[in-house]
Amino acid sequence: MPDTKGGRSRVQRDVWITGIGLVSSLGEGLEAHWQALASGSAPVTDVTTFAPYVVHPLVKVNFDTQIPKKGDQRQMEAWQRIGTYAAGLALDDAGIAKNTDILSKTDMIVAAGGGERDFAVDAAILNDLSASNDAGRLLNERLLSDLRPTLSLAQLSNLLAGNISIVHGVTGSSRTFMGEESAGVDAVRVAYSRIAAGQSDIALVGGAYNAEREDTLLLNDLDDFCLKGEFRPVFSGGAPGIASGSMGAFLVLESPEHATARGAKPIARISGVWSExxxxTVDGALEQKIKNLLATAGTGVGTAVISGATGARDATEAEAKALGDTGVPVRAVTNRLGHGFEAQFIAGLALAALAVSKGALFPPLAGDLLEKAGDGISRAVVTQVGHWRGEGAGVVEKA
Structure with missing residues (x-):
């Protein structure tokens, strides 16, 4: 589209999605997800392993198919294995896996958390501290003796990108964003903007989350964010709480010129990404911000909203009010996959691209007050309202 801001004319290129790698509680790959979504089957949840918390566990995955070296797998934490696996699925889907010429020019942008804790070590140290008369000395000694160097290294957020580079040979520029849900929005926003502006031709962008962790469940519960007891739809009235979900979601974004030159076809296209x-702390500010994002993205005929609502208090209630005024069909990612924090927005874009490419919405979930039956769609607005900060949206259209 033409842009004359600043008195200079420039043309933005389209941005195609040419590959999707998605693994979650519903399965792995696009076809498995579409079959699960289209069947209207109940979400896959675990309410006993981490009771009272509700978790969407990762489907059983054979990591060997995408990470063949056991040594590589052993030095990764679970979230890194999930992400590296999903990245491989995206590269396969785009038809560029093992293509060293293209991969050497593929930019990579990853949304990542801060790594996983060694829960057993943390628990042992805390127990000993409670009985110690010299907590400072004990803590220093235990940190030096109990934490292995590889654990400290594994907690570096940019190691997911590093592992993808090592395992899959993606060796273009690399960026890692932290910041929970907003990290996922900004990762896609930057990849999209670089390709649209002609600064990049192809990019791998995504994130991963391991929900099956006692430490993060405890951390979220301390702020009273977690969904407990039984599963409830995210828009079932009020805010049910966060049911976290293990997932890996990666997209291959590409300029039409680059894709066409190698004979690739689009799954869908991204026509805008906004981060706010x-x-x-100001009453009504969040609801108004969401309404502004929806107005910018547009909710006309043929549009559906694929919501990344978390289930957290305040944020979910504000989004429900804003979405209720649009009059367009809504589908909540969390109802199907759980909430994947950094990976959630990218997973929403993946489901949106899948629905737009099929020209149809998957059935609504019973008990969700905003999810209604919808006709065929040609575009989808993907929302992401962070559980305690950060808002964003993106538009996926039929290519």
């Missing part, structure tokens, strides 16, 4: 931050 409301002053949540």
């Amino acid at each position: 931050r409301a002053r949540r």
